[in-house]
Amino acid sequence: SQQGEEDPQALSIQEGENATMNCSYKTSINNLQWYRQNSGRGLVHLILIRSNEREKHSGRLRVTLDTSKKSSSLLITASRAADTASYFCAFNDYKLSFGAGTTVTVRA
Amino acid sequence: DTEVTQTPKHLVMGMTNKKSLKCEQHMGHRAMYWYKQKAKKPPELMFVYSYEKLSINESVPSRFSPECPNSSLLNLHLHALQPEDSALYLCASSYFTGQDSYEQYFGPGTRLTVT
Numbered sequence: 001s002q003q004g005e006e007d008p009q010a011l012s013i014q015e016g017e018n019a020t021m022n023c024s025y026k027t028s029i030n031n032l033q034w035y036r037q038n039s040g041r042g043l044v045h046l047i048l049i050r051s052n053e054r055e056k057h058s059g060r061l062r063v064t065l066d067t068s069k070k071s072s073s074l075l076i077t078a079s080r081a082a083d084t085a086s087y088f089c090a091f092n093d094y095k096l097s098f099g100a101g102t103t104v105t106v107r108a
Numbered sequence: 109d110t111e112v113t114q115t116p117k118h119l120v121m122g123m124t125n126k127k128s129l130k131c132e133q134h135m136g137h138r139a140m141y142w143y144k145q146k147a148k149k150p151p152e153l154m155f156v157y158s159y160e161k162l163s164i165n166e167s168v169p170s171r172f173s174p175e176c177p178n179s180s181l182l183n184l185h186l187h188a189l190q191p192e193d194s195a196l197y198l199c200a201s202s203y204f205t206g207q208d209s210y211e212q213y214f215g216p217g218t219r220l221t222v223t
Contacts, residue, residue, distance in 0.1 A: 033211060042112070042198055042214035043151065088150055095164060096212060098150035 004089050004099030012105045019076040021102040023089030024069075032065055032072050033090045035098075043088065046074075079106045114199050114215035122223055123189060129218045131182040131199030139205035140182040141212065142174060143198040151198055157182060158205050189222045196220075 004025045013019050023032070031050045035043040049056045049065045049072065056063045062075040076083055084106045089099040112133045121127050131140065139158050143151035156164035157176040171193075173185040182199055196219055200212040 035214075040196065040217070040219070042114075042216045043200075043212075045211040045213065048211055095153050095156065095166075101148075101150050103148075 004091060004097065006087075006089060006099040006102050008102060009100070010103045010105070012107065013079055015079060015081060015106055015108050017079055019079050019083070019104050019106075020073055021087055021104070022071060022073045023099045024071045025089075025091050025099075026070065028067075029091045031092070032063075033096070034061075034063060034072075034074050035088045035090060037086045037088065037101075039085070046087075076104070079104075081106050081108050112199055112201055112213050112215035114197075114218050116218060117216065118219045118221075120221045120223060121186065121189065123191070125189075126185070126187045128186065129184040129197055129199075129220075131184075131215055132180055133201040133213065134180055135201065135213065136179075137201035137203055137213070138179065139202045139210075140176065141200040141202075142182070142184050143200065145196045145198055145217070155184075156205055163205065186220075189220075191222050194220055194222045 004023050006023050011019055031048050033048045034046040036046055037043045047058045047063050049063050051067055060077045065072045086101045086103045088101045090096050115130045141156050142154040144154055145151045153166050154168045155174045160176045171188050175183040196217045198217045199215040202210040202212045
């Protein structure tokens with residue numbers, strides 16, 4: 001089973017700026033998901049993008065998927081202090097496998 | 109009700125103790141999961157239950173024993189743990205499991221410390 005790679009590992013931005021993080025994987029997938037985890041708590045599902053979709057929006061979130069490059073990106077626009085969290089991509093082989101995560105800090 | 113609850117929130121246990129973690133959901137989900145998460149790492153799958161039957165065991169040591177008494181409840185029984193088992197234990201549920209993964213709903217976790 002594979003683990004995805006995410007970059008950057010950590011990201012620090014000013015409130016109001018955009019944050020972009022990337023995820024890469026190795027095998028073919030049916031869908032890719034993004035989750036957020038606030039410090040030491042459970043994960044919250046943000047968005048699911050299917051393999052036949054290229055882009056998806058949810059509020060201030062924009063996710064892209066490039067199956068030819070086996071990569072996805074998550075963009076958070078107009079960031080807020082409450083967006084400070086770790087963000088994980090996740091994809092399925094026989095189970096849901098998580099990327100290593102990107103820690104985002106939004107400075108007020 | 110879109111919530112997964114876990115009890116206790118924190119647990120400190122000695123290496124000779126027996127304790128249990130509990131997870132509950134009332135969303136009608138038929139798949140439930142246990143994950144282990146170490147600090148600054150992604151969650152690692154331990155067990156998957158599908159329709160109350162154990163479908164995946166990720167080669168977890170036998171000192172961890174899962175149980176699914178009914179479709180809403182999931183337990184993790186702990187016995188003779190090691191200090192390296194200290195971690196955040198997360199429970200999750202989803203409508204179904206399988207290749208076309210559905211979004212998973214996570215509980216807040218149990219922070220376990222083994223002394």
